[in-house]
Amino acid sequence: MRYARISVGGRAVWGRVGERDIEILSGSPLDAAGFDVIGTVPRARAHWLPPVVPPVFYAVGMNYPRHIAHAGAATPERPEVGYRANNALTGHLAPIVKPAAVTGRFEAEPELVAVIGRTLRHATREEAREAVFGWTVGNDVSARTWQHQDRSFWRSKNSDTFKPMGPWIETDVDALAQTTTLRVNGEQRSSFATGDMVFDPFDHITELTRHNTLYAGDVLWMGAETVCPLEPGDTVEIEISGIGVLTNPVHLEGNEQ
Template structure:
């Protein structure tokens, strides 16, 4: 059975909830420890969806699709270099925004801010030295990430700190779907309605189970931790007024609009 878990704000309340058709059933507590259904049900369009989780450890697969590596290398006029082992990056939670929030293009950047549709894995149980075979037992569910990237800074930011983690550069949501098989999910990015990325998680260089195995060789993953799984291909620049949608089969559509910094 697939459940859809959201986190939302309504008035002064911030809570987790179960999305059921056009309503959200509010809970107290969180799906990562314990929770109880509290009774209130809210129309989905009456609440503000928040990033469904704020991870303690926020990992990203980095280059994990050959087509993305090739597209980025071609732009630089260089031959592609494929990774020989999983090489995780980190992302920073200051950059998280939720469904419908503005993606803000910083005033002092040159433009060249681009979307990347990604599957986001949400961990459900503490995990250390987990085998590939057991790895998916430690997953709570899956949500959608848009790994916004400033491509000029990306050439000079030694650690990708700014090009990937400027405020609002990490849209996440709209909710976490449980019970999915992550090995063949379809990911579609629409830029003002036009399809700019359309790929499958089956094309990943290393799959979800492998990334969990590799990370947990050295590092403990905790409930609510998140791993972004990389993107395929490459989209063009976003400008103020654009709308970016990332759709993943079985989860939904993450939609955000672009504004310039005020």
């Protein structure tokens, strides 16, 4: 099943995505109270929003051996996470806006995203697996000069539009058996086995819940094997087979239209 958030009449609603239409839902599929189908819209006319606005936005770094080797970093000895900001989220087909003040490397990172479906604390690995509601696609956009200048990622990874996510949440897929592909302007720039991680999502969820309570709607971005430069005028696509394709144009600040 595929669930999305779309804008209908200026209002954010949940939808169940079909091949041609999206069924508009009365509530969230993450809510145990359930929902009814209250209408439909053609999928081709959908205005896509980030498929979930998380209570907490967790992110994993340096989780693929090739990325670790490229960066000259040490392989992590245990699962660890960082945090990102909800203001950075944007949806499928929405522009990534490169700030005018950014110089140097401006890059995309294709990432698998786990969406948590229930409250979880002190989870076993099996409980962690059962707690994942579904999977979506993320693009961890980064301004590297800011990343190296600042003491935190507050602007290098958390500026507005730097975290495209979507287009929907896929609930029926073995995410770790898929392939992640990144294309810029239709040209393939990288492709890798999605599950080739040092620590998988369930390792991270198990470790996280020793210290933090996870809640329905929390997201966990799982890191990338590779990075790819972006420039204004580009269109970047991230596809995870079995889940979907996240597409975003890149605009320079002041030229968003």
